[in-house]
Amino acid sequence: MTLEIQSIHKSFSGQPTLSDINLQIAPGEFVCLLGPSGCGKTTLLRIVAGLLSPDAGALRLNGQSLQTQSARERRFGIVFQSYSLFPHMTVADNVAYGLRLLKANKHDIHARVTQLLNMVRLTDLQDRYPQQLSGGQQQRVALARALAIEPRVLLLDEPLSALDAQVRAQLRMEIRDIQQRLNIPTLMVTHDQDEAMEMADRIVCMQQGRIAQVGTAQQLYQHPQNRFVAEFMGSSNMLQSHTVIQLWPHLAQPSDTGQERQKVLCVRPEHLHIHPHQRPIKNAAAAQVQQVLFSGPWQKVQLQCHHQLLWAQASAQMALHTGQNVHVELASEHATWVAA
């Protein structure tokens, strides 16, 4: 199944919420809509689901228009942030719900529910009610329920954001694994960049109702097209051209490469190399340590470098303390000039 989203526009009370959204999701592909609150992610997902009509544009599945199909006729599986399980039904009945609506026979329903509960590892809990389950278990039931109808497309609206960090990490892997095994085209909304980077084949980074950039996690992280994408995808230091000349005069300026002005240098913390001594080093700038934050195998280090504050990442083994004079080198092959 290939899902095509073509030139979708949507306004609320005259305010454009989505402008010219174009996207194609290949069979079995996992695509994440990523962006800050209010950028239009959920609106787009609801339009794809058939819960909201676009003002203009088209949706196609395998070339066939979805325009006249209701949400139910589309047969898409949807999982929301708030589990939305039926509280008066057991786990097994929740999973069976969609199949009963489709009037599947009892034997088939039982076989399918057994298979799905096994897939989401809830077989032992099938007679419990939702309120007797943890958040993670409830979300697994919601996933099984969405998958029961053999959906043509899977839509996930922030399915993990109500869960604690450990359960989230576990469920990320489980959802990705199940999605790959079933080979269903999937669109997931999230505002969590780590989640998007770990789960998605491609990420759609959205800004104020428009697509800012589409690509793999590596493409967006390593080659962001503009400052918004660079800052949204992981931590970065954004340096003006005159600051770069001061700190690392050997670096090529954007004008050297024939690109227009008004660019800033995006420097990821892991590409700054700290030399923990005062001795000058070729192509390294003098700096003073302002803060050291322990972060497991790493320390996040804030440096004052001329008038610029920089965040760097250093190994936890490196002895660093506040006020220490150091030198900082930039792995120039990783630094990217992006549109400001």
Ligand SMILES: Nc1ncnc2c1ncn2[C@@H]1O[C@H](COP(=O)(O)OP(=O)(O)OP(=O)(O)O)[C@@H](O)[C@H]1O
């Ligand atoms: N039914 C509606 N009526 C009016 N405005 C709406 C409606 N639904 C959404 N909006 C507005 O459209 C914009 C986009 O909302 P949307 O829920 O799509 O954003 P989002 O990116 O999913 O945000 P979040 O991450 O906070 O859920 C917001 O400004 C929101 O207030």
